[in-house]
Amino acid sequence: MTVRRATAEPRWVRLLLTGVALGFLFLFLVLPLIAVFWEAFAQGAQAYWEALKDSEARSAMLLTLTIAAVVLPFNIAFGVAAAWAIAKFEFRGKSLLTTLIDLPFAVSPVVAGLIFIILFGAQGFFGSWLAANDVKIIFALPGMVLATLFVTFPFVARELIPLMQAQGRDEEEAAISLGASGWQMFWRVTVPNIKWGLMYGVILANARAMGEFGAVSVVSGHIRGETNTLPLHVEILYNEYNQIGAFAAATVLAFLGLVTLVAKTVVEWRMRKETEMLTADLPPEKTEQPPVVATESS
């Protein structure tokens, strides 16, 4: 006889709930993913490969990777600095800063893009100065980097703030009282304590940076082979009824998504292992004799 716990739901309820969840996942996640690959390979592997080898597709991929590579270091620096300030210090305007960090989540990406047009566009605040000095921001790489930065900067900070708050300041203070400089404290104590949280934030920020459409679309100008990122490239091809090209490029994005998912799972697993290690039940106290001070003094 199986033991049934008093709190367990009847079998059919569990099956129904699991079924609904799995069905939903299949319908909205797995099926579209299959459809993307199906369409991409509709005319065979040869056509798929040709579509990916296309010079515009390759330049879009390169641009996407470049933007991510430029944005991520800024994200790390800003995220760590903001999380540090919020988690470890008391200062005026702290709650304002906490709210502002969430702003990019609240604002539509299109608006984010428009902000940069207003600032740096030809008719914008700095437009004439930029033109006079021959600096191109809008419809060029710097504008796309700025727009991507705007939409991705909350990720690292949001991941680190609760982690750093939970860890408190004790370990850092201990390091300082032992004679460590601020830099030594940061690299030897702070960074090892937050590394998995940081990694998690970076993975999420990276996924968003590579997949961002709205904000980048506004500032990019869609110059083929120059300011087209992979998501923009997909849209252009789709509008031109180039099914194979659009879906082939989409498979690359989907693949990047899957890689992110795997990386995220690995990091989550490591984080969980680390917290388990920190909160593990302590082994039973060894038969501990009352400690006796050794006679040799040091």
Place this chain on the structure above:
Amino acid sequence: MSIEIRNICKRFGNFVALDNLSLDIPTGELVALLGPSGCGKTTLLRIIAGMETPDSGSVLFGGQEATHVHARDRQVGFVFQHYALFRHMSVFENVAFGLRVRPRKDRPSEAEIRERVMGLLKLVQLDWLAQRYPSQLSGGQRQRIALARALAVEPKVLLLDEPFGALDTKVRKELRRWLRRLHDEMHISSVFVTHDQEEALEVADRVVVMNRGHIEQIGSPDEVYSSPASPFVYQFLGNVNVFHSRLHGAWAEVEREGEAPAAGSIAFVRPHDIELDVAPLAGGMTAGVLHVHRIGPLVRVELEHDGETIEVELTRERAASLDLPVGKTVWIKPRQAKVFAAEAAPPAGKQPFLF
């Protein structure tokens, strides 16, 4: 190294943590800062360590001005209530940390570090745990490692913030005796913060009783217990019965009534300083037995007199010889009491009693 604290003030917003506080800690002493939570004792310790800056006043180490010396240059060892061990480092690396972060020219060689760390781990009797991680240790072991880590940098002063506060009673008792012996071995000045009066009285050479940002009394454990300087110290160190009384010259008339007379004063009597008998006592007063608690070697009798509760402590033998059923009327008489004027005036000293 001696520590001198001169007129330190510290506020946090509207909260006054330390109010013009001065204190001398001579070389080699083990001093306890004792007080209820929020009395400023931890803030004072952190100011000595350089982790907080005072709003005004100064700190002198060995006669040298140290108020604005950075925490890392003060050569103090600091032990935290919750250990603050580096969680991602092994026990060995935790203890070695202070040596490894030294500038290259002062840094000992790898062999010297090894020797020194293992020596300290032997000192705290945990050398067999060198390769473990902090999470794999018990609370008592963690705190001993934290102590070894603080000692590794050869501090002139050892500061401990509620070092045994997070440990269970048995381990706490062991560790505080051990700390006492360690202090005697190391020849350094130590200051530890505690809210546990028993801990302070047992371990320290001198006890500094603090309340609301200032010092109530400084003295040996025996002094602060047997001749408290203020009503606060009396009440904080151990159980106490409060009697309202009237001063008549050298006499204090003690009554137990709800409202204190205008020119009244307060008499404090320890529960073990009250004589209790079933037969009438000359000059005593009557009370009814409310509860009898047997607590280990002691019996605590709760009495009711004039609507208020009085606690009396007896030895087991004495209680057994008296036979005290609940509801019985008994006679009580304070053996000695301490009388303070109602305003925070200087203590009136020991007074004869008139009932």
